[in-house]
Amino acid sequence: MYSFSSLAEFAILRDSIKRELVQTCEEDALRLFIAINEGVNNAIFHGNKEDNTKKVQIIIERSPEDVQIIIRDEGDGFVKTKKTAGMELWDENGRGLDLIGLYVDSCWWNTKGNEITLVKKINPAYCKPFRTYTSL
């Protein structure tokens, strides 16, 4: 599990997260990282509203079928509205959720809206055989 309170702390962890993703599933590592990075940006800026007393956590777990990633913040929660449901071509903001949707097979929020779960199915042709995998 990764835990941090600010963008600066997350910046230090990015390479470790990338390495873990490569170990977990090399073929999908970059695209999973793209989804994680967008999710974390949302958690820091929109969830915790850059409050450095609040934490963001990332949990990466591998099963035989998929990689599951949980990104949790300590904010008041996110409600997906029509405005956030899709990007307009000339919008300067609002692409993060769309990119997450493009790079994982499914994603959902908890009831409060402060925890997103991302799931990417494993292509066994490209990934190492399953082993129990939970990040430290």
Added chain:
Amino acid sequence: MEITTNISEKEVIVTLSGSMYVEDAAVLREKLMGFIESGYKQFIIKLHNVDYIDSSGLGVLVAIQKKVLPKEGHVTLTGAKGVVKELFELTRLNKVFTMQA
């Protein structure tokens, strides 16, 4: 990320290198808005050595394009490859910019 800028004729040539995260996007926005305030409106942004750009970086490039188009300016992107090129295609931003090899 490294951001270097050069002026050639009336064009601002911006060479980017590395990964563009949200903190880099803020720096890029400030630099390019500075050029626009100084009267520049033609931008060539070289992406040959960029291996990743997140949504905030894409947003900054859109913001610059929106700022210069009414002044008859333009943002041209060159050298996007791999996942960077894919990101522009998936978000349809390849329709917003002139993209060259």
